[in-house]
Every structure is written in structure tokens, then in C-alpha cells.
Amino acid sequence: MIELLLPPLLAGLAVALVSGPMGAFVVWRRMAFFGDTLAHGALLGAALGLALDISLYVAVVAVCLGLAAALSGLQRQRQLAGDTLLGIVAHTTLALGVIAISLQTGIQVDLFAYLFGDLLAVGWQDVIGLWVGAIVILLLMLWQWRALLSITVNEELAQVEGIAVQRTRLLLMLLLALLIAGAIRTVGVLLITSLLVIPAASARRLTHTPAQMAAVASVLGTASVLAGLAVSWFANTPVGPSIVVAASSLFVLTLLRKPV
């Protein structure tokens, strides 16, 4: 049993660990819908990866970055609000992704696995890739922590104080795209945002500093993965949704505590 469960467990933990700090930034910068849009686009990336027979991760990251660039371009026009644009782009890319996947001939593709995750199917190769990715993302975030936090507090103050605001914002976007590519296998494109937002939101009520909030979010995310996997194993429920429900349950528990 342990040989069966170990790869999914390690894969889920890698994703949960990075989702803590990244999710904190998503919450602070109000990027939840933006992250969701990138995740929806990831399905299109996965379809392109299959069609062109290239690495799924490379294709997903490329599509996410392209989307991020297109969105920041679209947001220059002022007639439509940001969330309207995101709504258009998110669901258009999702629809295109579903169509593209359904057009694949030859191999049978399980759409459900992309939408809601297929953690139990990951192998050791995925585990190694996810941990390398996780460590790279965490190190980059640690290295640029002050810059990332500065542009989150106030971009103009950060710029005046000599922080390369554009470059830092681009770095955050790139790391988010990397994380989304990695997280597809865990919870699927429809549920990725929840793994980012819910543990960070739960951590808000328990912490006093940004670093604490990021760390506690990692811990809560990790606990959610463990609990979700356990429930899935014993009750035979789908893994991705089980992890999300576990995370939400933790969030509800934190609501019982008085805010600090």
C-alpha cells in the first residue's frame, strides 16, 4: 500500500509546500481570479502539449505566460473592468482546451483527470520533477522576498525605493505559471486556485507577519493533502476534490478562532 501511496503523497506535498507562499501573494495581491484564468488556460496548454508531442509542463508554462502577457496588454484599455476581461479569457481558453483535447486522435485522453486532478496516477519521475520545481520556486521567492513583498505593499513606493517593479511582477507571474503547470496533476485545472487561496486565507487569522502567514499556509496545505489522500483512500472519493474539501474544512475551523 505504501508503494502505491508514496508517489502521490510526495507529489501532493511538493505542490502544497509551494502553494503556501504563492497562495499568500495571490491573496494579498487579489490575484485569485487571475490565477484561475491561468489555470483554465493550462488545459489549453496541456492539449497543445499532447498535439505537438512536447512536455506537458513546458507547454502549460508557455501558454500561461502568453496569457499573462496578453492580459496585462488587455488591461490597458479602460472600458471593461479587469474581472470582466478575466471572465472572457478564462472561459474561452477553457472551452478551447476542451475542444482541443476532444480532437486528439489516437491516444484516449481522460478529460476528467485534467479538470479535477489525477494524483494517484503520478509516478516517480513526476515526483522528482515536482520537488525540483518546488525547491527552485521556493528559493527564488526567498531570494526576492523583500522585493516581492514591497511591490505587494505598494508598487509606487517600491519603485521610488529602487526596486525593479516590472521585473519582480514578471517573476511572480512566471513562478505562478510554473506552479500551476505542476499542480495540474494534483487537483486539476478547476481546483488549483483553491489550493492557493484556501490555506493562505486560513493562515490569515492565525498569523502576525507576512512570512508567518506564508509558512502557516504551507503547513495547512500539507495537512489538507494528507487528509484528502487519506479520505480518498479509505472512502474511495476522487483525490483532488477530497483535498479541496479538507482545506475548506480547515478554513472553517480557523473561523472559530478569534482573529488576531
Next chain:
Amino acid sequence: MQAKERQYIIAPLYFGPFLMSEPLVTVQSVSVTLGGNAVLSDVSLTLAPGRITTLIGPNGAGKSTLARLVLGLVQPDNGNGSGGTVSRRKGLRVGYMPQHIKIDDSLPLTVDRFLWLAAPGPTASRRAALERAGVAHLRRRGVQQLSGGEMQRVLLARALLRKPDLLVLDEPAQGVDVAGQNALYGLLKTVRDELGCAILLISHDLHLVMAATDEVICLQRHVCCSGSPESVSRDPAYHELFGPGAGTPNLALYTHDHDHDHDLHGNATHSHEHSHHHDHDGPCNHD
């Protein structure tokens, strides 16, 4: 901080000529258009170390835009081309105090951490900067719990903490009463003398600004007039902009009896009838 002394508001004139070293920022005949509106046209400005420069002008005159231009947050039309040029000394350290900033409630951030972001270093330096701005007691408070006035003080402390070559303050006297403003301008002079930095202020309050400034620039999308407070207050363009009652001609010779203490919050420590005789009720031609 300034008990029992007789302050002559002519004092800034003495500081005038002695520090004309290499300029920190030079703005040369710059025009700025934002959203299709000409906000600034043909504006020039030089900021030199050790000098306090104040921008005054009615609402919509482009004061904030000019300050943001100096800070590099706004670019001249056509980059640094036909819309004029902005040049900054290399390695310029800037402290900026915006009018207010909004920090998302989801970010658990104390005042202490907020200052750390501007200049990582020992706690003592942050405590000293807060002390200076009169808000040492707020160090452990969450930034979201501060009132508007408290946030301004914290932003001032944050700007001072960076030991800037150039300090830019947008409406620092807003919501501060006259006594508090005196204390604030006193502090700015001290900071100027200690750091030898240039200070650029935006202000609405004509009289106090005039008293605490080396150079005044009257802005109405272009520079109406500029110079020492005394010469500006005699300039017809100044009176056209602010109305006949603004700034009496003898302003620079006006003395100010100062026999009470007050802190930056403007709390006089013992009450005292002010012997000011400002002609302050003239209509301002704001549009």
C-alpha cells in the same frame, strides 16, 4: 522642541545661497500629457542638496504630477525627447511620503515590518525614525489599524529611515493644525540640516509654507512664478493665482512669538493665545 525662542521667519533667506552644489534632479522644459489632458507644459525645476522647495497651486495645477515626474513615476511626453528631459544624479536615494496609501487587509503587516521593507536593518534605527516622526508608540501596531494622520507620520518615518538625498512629501500638512504644522516644518528643517538633503514639498497652506521654504514654485500647469518666498509673495502672478489677500507683502519680515510647546499632533502643551495677524481670508481663484 522649540520653547521660549523668538523665531524670525526671515531665517530661510539666510540659508538661500550657500548650498548650490551639483543638482540632484533637473527637470528641463518638460510637458506631460495624461489621458489626453495637458497636465504640465514647459516646466523646469532644479533640486539642489540642502534646499527646501515647495510647490503651490490650485487643485488640478499639476503639483502631484510634477512631484511624480521628479520621482520617476511619470514620464515626460515622448520619453526623454521633445517633451523635455528629466535627469537624476546617479545613485540618488529618494524618500517619498505619499498622501496616503492603501494596504490590503489580508496582509498581516506591522508598522515595524512596513519600515523594514524600506530599509532592512536593526530595530533601533526603525524605532528612532518613528520617534522622530512622533509615532514611536505605533511600532507594533498593524498598518491597517492606523488613522490617516498616523499613517502619514509612519510614511514620514519610513522616508526618513532611508536617509534620503531627496525627500518628497505630498501634502504633509494635510489635516494637521497650525501648531502641528510648525512642528512639522521645524522637523523638516532639522532633517535638511542633518542629512543635507533636498526636500520637495507640495502644500496648500501658503503662510507656513512661505515661512519654511527656500524656494517656492507657483504652478498652474506651467510655472507662474518662482523664487524666494519673499519675492514670490510680491509677484503679481502669485496674487492672480491665490487672490489679493494671500500672502501679505511683509510676510518675510513677519515675526512669530513662540512661547509654547507642541508636538507633531498639534497638541499644545499649554494653551496660548496666538498673536498671529494673518490676512488669511482672501478669496482664492481656484478653478
